Amino acid sequence: MPAPPATAPLTWSLVVPVKVLARAKTRLASLAGPDRPALALAMAADTVAAALDCPQVGRVIVVTDDPQAAEVLAGLGAVIVPDRPGRGLNGALRHGAAHAGSRWPRSGIGGLAADLPALRPAELGDALRAAARWPQAFVPDSAGSGTTLYAVRPGLPDRPTTAHVVQSSSMNRMSSGCCHVGSMPPGCPRAGRANARKCCVISSCCHAVGRSRR
Numbered sequence: 377m378p379a380p381p382a383t384a385p386l387t388w389s390l391v392v393p394v395k396v397l398a399r400a401k402t403r404l405a406s407l408a409g410p411d412r413p414a415l416a417l418a419m420a421a422d423t424v425a426a427a428l429d430c431p432q433v434g435r436v437i438v439v440t441d442d443p444q445a446a447e448v449l450a451g452l453g454a455v456i457v458p459d460r461p462g463r464g465l466n467g468a469l470r471h472g473a474a475h476a477g478s479r480w481p482r483s484g485i486g487g488l489a490a491d492l493p494a495l496r497p498a499e500l501g502d503a504l505r506a507a508a509r510w511p512q513a514f515v516p517d518s519a520g521s522g523t524t525l526y527a528v529r530p531g532l533p534d535r536p537t538t539a540h541v542v543q544s545s546s547m548n549r550m551s552s553g554c555c556h557v558g559s560m561p562p563g564c565p566r567a568g569r570a571n572a573r574k575c576c577v578i579s580s581c582c583h584a585v586g587r588s589r590r
Contacts (some may be wrong), residue, residue, distance in 0.1 A: 387434035387507040390427050391472035394420050394440040422493035428453050429497040434483050435520040439468040486527040508564040
């Protein structure tokens with residue numbers, strides 16, 4: 377069931393994990409060569425800048441141990457949290473979500489992939505407004521095997537700490553009662569065309585917020 381309407385627009389704390397640049401985007405090594413770390417940072421910077429420009433986003437928490445990434449992304453306005461667990465993506469997301477929940481308990485918490493360089497603030501806002509209607513919501517990647525955005529409303533008695541947010545299977549998200557709110561905003565290169573459709577979640581249905589882009 378959708379969550380009851382909020383009395384004021386919900387703001388979000390978005391957690392963006394950023395790897396140490398020397399280890400980031402290794403699958404692009406053959407294409408980017410020695411520029412791979414710079415490419416990874418550029419992607420993260422574009423993603424963070426778009427999120428910070430979204431009116432629904434109250435803050436972006438970047439979890440990273442890379443000093444260059446921390447300096448650049450802090451300069452954009454992100455809150456930098458050291459990756460003290462050092463246990464990969466899931467550990468970084470849990471750590472960032474715990475930080476966000478303790479400091480801004482009345483905000484929603486979302487996990488956002490750091491490699492969305494064509495993300496647009498307005499389209500991210502569409503996804504977050506839709507997510508605000510549900511206790512948990514996610515936006516799958518184009519393959520449907522991962523998650524680019526996972527959002528949790530405040531006030532849940534057992535609010536998840538955005539564990540396995542970005543890598544989790546979309547089918548697992550749905551089977552756990554998490555509402556599908558459409559494909560990642562069409563400005564994102566990882567998202568394919570997202571035609572509005574109904575998506576069954578347990579015994580409920582919701583409309584996707586994605587729209588096709590030519």
